[in-house]
Amino acid sequence: MVTHAPVLAIVIPLLGAFALPLWGKLRRELRDLWAIVVGVFTLVVALVVAVKVLGGGEVWVYTLGAASPAAAVVQGGFPIRIVLEVDALSAFMGVIALLAGIVGLVYTLQFLREEEGKTLAMSLYLLLWAGILGLVYTGDLFNFFVFFEITSIAACGLIGYRTWESRPPEAAFKTMVMYTLGGLLVLLAVGILYGEYDALNIAYISSKVTGGLLDRIALGLLLGGLLMKAGAVPAHMWAPDAYGEAPPSATILLVVNTQAAIYGLSRVVFTLFGGVLATPGVGWLIAAFGVLTIVVAALMALVQKDLGRLIAFGAVSQLGYMLLGLGVGAASLMTGAGFGQVALRGGIFHMINDAATVGLLFLLVGVVQRAAGTKELSRLGGLGHVLKAEGGLFLLGSLALAGIPPLNGFASKILIYESSFHLSPILAVLAILSSILLLAVVLRAFHSVFLGPKPSVLHVERTQWGTILAMGTLALVIVVFGLFPGFFVKHLVDPAVQALWAGRADYLAAVLGG
Amino acid sequence: MPFVVCMLLIAIGLFTLLVRRNLIKLVIGITIIENGVNLFLVSLGYVRNAVAPIYTYAPPGASRMVFPTPQALTLTAIVIGLATTALMLAFVVVIYRHQGTLDGGKIRELKG
Numbered sequence: 001m002v003t004h005a006p007v008l009a010i011v012i013p014l015l016g017a018f019a020l021p022l023w024g025k026l027r028r029e030l031r032d033l034w035a036i037v038v039g040v041f042t043l044v045v046a047l048v049v050a051v052k053v054l055g056g057g058e059v060w061v062y063t064l065g066a067a068s069p070a071a072a073v074v075q076g077g078f079p080i081r082i083v084l085e086v087d088a089l090s091a092f093m094g095v096i097a098l099l100a101g102i103v104g105l106v107y108t109l110q111f112l113r114e115e116e117g118k119t120l121a122m123s124l125y126l127l128l129w130a131g132i133l134g135l136v137y138t139g140d141l142f143n144f145f146v147f148f149e150i151t152s153i154a155a156c157g158l159i160g161y162r163t164w165e166s167r168p169p170e171a172a173f174k175t176m177v178m179y180t181l182g183g184l185l186v187l188l189a190v191g192i193l194y195g196e197y198d199a200l201n202i203a204y205i206s207s208k209v210t211g212g213l214l215d216r217i218a219l220g221l222l223l224g225g226l227l228m229k230a231g232a233v234p235a236h237m238w239a240p241d242a243y244g245e246a247p248p249s250a251t252i253l254l255v256v257n258t259q260a261a262i263y264g265l266s267r268v269v270f271t272l273f274g275g276v277l278a279t280p281g282v283g284w285l286i287a288a289f290g291v292l293t294i295v296v297a298a299l300m301a302l303v304q305k306d307l308g309r310l311i312a313f314g315a316v317s318q319l320g321y322m323l324l325g326l327g328v329g330a331a332s333l334m335t336g337a338g339f340g341q342v343a344l345r346g347g348i349f350h351m352i353n354d355a356a357t358v359g360l361l362f363l364l365v366g367v368v369q370r371a372a373g374t375k376e377l378s379r380l381g382g383l384g385h386v387l388k389a390e391g392g393l394f395l396l397g398s399l400a401l402a403g404i405p406p407l408n409g410f411a412s413k414i415l416i417y418e419s420s421f422h423l424s425p426i427l428a429v430l431a432i433l434s435s436i437l438l439l440a441v442v443l444r445a446f447h448s449v450f451l452g453p454k455p456s457v458l459h460v461e462r463t464q465w466g467t468i469l470a471m472g473t474l475a476l477v478i479v480v481f482g483l484f485p486g487f488f489v490k491h492l493v494d495p496a497v498q499a500l501w502a503g504r505a506d507y508l509a510a511v512l513g514g
Numbered sequence: 515m516p517f518v519v520c521m522l523l524i525a526i527g528l529f530t531l532l533v534r535r536n537l538i539k540l541v542i543g544i545t546i547i548e549n550g551v552n553l554f555l556v557s558l559g560y561v562r563n564a565v566a567p568i569y570t571y572a573p574p575g576a577s578r579m580v581f582p583t584p585q586a587l588t589l590t591a592i593v594i595g596l597a598t599t600a601l602m603l604a605f606v607v608v609i610y611r612h613q614g615t616l617d618g619g620k621i622r623e624l625k626g
Binding site: 142152160166172181190 | 547548583584590
């Protein structure tokens with residue numbers, strides 16, 4: 001059981017997703033029970049992977065279709081089998097996917113109503129979860145594309161399955177066009193790399209890559225495809241629609257889905273092309289996209305009239321901070337400057353902080369919409385009189401989103417400010433200014449939703465305990481990560497940073513040996 | 515030569531995506547790109563005078579076999595492409611039912 005943990009972490013939610021509608025046909029209680037069982041089993045196996053990789057500091061290679069999971073290469077060091085390769089960064093992404101996945105599942109179980117298509121939503125949710133775990137665990141480029149498409153299809157299904165409403169399918173179509181185009185760019189790059197090196201194994205290609213013209217084209221295509229999926233600014237138009245229209249229980253996993261694209265980006269830049277990245281140009285490019293995303297999304301958030309879309313632009317802008325951290329890290333990889341490591345630490349730490357913060361805010365948007373029947377800021381107001389705890393959580397999430405100490409958003413953003421200042425002060429200044437702008441935006445949203453006179457016609461629905469539990473968990477993460485960032489950085493983030501910064505040789509050796 | 519055709523197909527598809535507003539034509543554009551990429555993948559595996567990689571069917575004198583991986587990749591990509599195309603067309607049908615038009619310029623209920 002333990003030796004097969006990496007593949008089980010993908011297989012269990014996959015099987016769970018396809019079997020769930022069948023249980024739903026029998027009885028609804030069985031279906032819910034099945035979802036809980038699948039969630040618990042996935043949690044256990046993925047935690048086994050995370051503990052072994054993050055705690056033990058090894059790279060876990062799992063070979064599919066071989067007698068022994070260790071046998072990935074034939075004689076001469078040529079890999080022929082599909083491998084899952086979990087290094088510290090993959091394991092870290094797995095932890096994020098677990099946190100978001102479990103919290104979202106608990107929320108879904110109680111929050112969604114049967115007439116909102118609960119069976120469909122839960123099934124697609126588990127499928128998306130399996131896809132994300134596969135995307136971060138795989139060590140094979142073609143499988144990377146396959147999981148990329150699994151997450152795309154599941155995510156778009158999740159956004160647009162409510163076909164009886166007019167807006168969700170439209171958002172889903174927009175998203176689907178971007179995701180599919182991104183996926184095809186990735187596939188074309190995979191084809192080019194296969195044509196050059198006759199292999200699909202990331203470690204093997206990385207050991208052979210020369211950095212010629214074709215390699216650069218492949219790198220460009222991969223960056224383009226992954227940035228589209230991540231929703232970086234020139235290709236961000238799908239993101240607010242998708243976040244705004246998807247059921248709130250699913251949005252948290254959609255956010256993690258974009259982070260999986262960022263994971264892919266860092267895998268490509270630091271591992272696949274890590275040996276030939278002679279100029280800081282690629283890093284600068286990513287950092288520039290990051291700053292552009294931060295600034296444009298914060299400005300767009302300013303003019304939103306819908307609470308869901310406002311938070312969605314906040315989420316897009318948070319993504320820019322991760323890109324900025326990664327970009328600064330990549331730009332200083334060749335010179336080995338110490339601030340590059342700090343930037344990576346900030347960018348990677350920000351991923352888990354963002355999943356908690358933005359996730360909490362989206363869950364709260366769902367609660368607000370359920371309580372007041374609308375998401376339009378002009379029609380909301382005074383909800384703080386009835387939803388006291390929710391108001392407090394929203395304030396907490398808003399402050400964390402804007403990066404106010406002592407919350408977790410500050411702990412990671414300060415690292416990004418510090419390090420990007422070393423590369424270029426303009427980057428840091430723009431990032432800080434956007435953060436302040438974002439603070440104004442979210443506080444305005446808090447003010448117009450929760451403060452003000454008590455509304456006379458308010459049909460209040462009590463928030464269920466499962467929803468509270470889910471949101472409470474995320475709030476706990478926000479506070480604890482903010483108060484004790486050192487502990488989590490040391491045990492959770494730093495192994496992942498080292499995997500990117502200095503772990504390329506280990507990643508290659510784990511598959512190819514020697 | 516086949517690579518030129520692939521790149522041409524991809525370029526035509528991208529052009530379609532950029533200039534067309536009709537949702538069905540967007541889907542067609544995506545499909546054209548997809549076919550270009552698939553053609554690229556399968557043409558990567560072409561070897562002159564080689565036979566299919568099925569051991570029992572190979573003629574006695576055959577000296578070369580093609581590597582089956584690109585064909586397997588292409589098949590997988592085609593199946594995935596079918597799923598995405600079907601899903602996109604399903605969304606188009608639903609959008610048409612709700613809004614009575616396929617013009618991407620008129621639909622934009624979600625703006626900003």
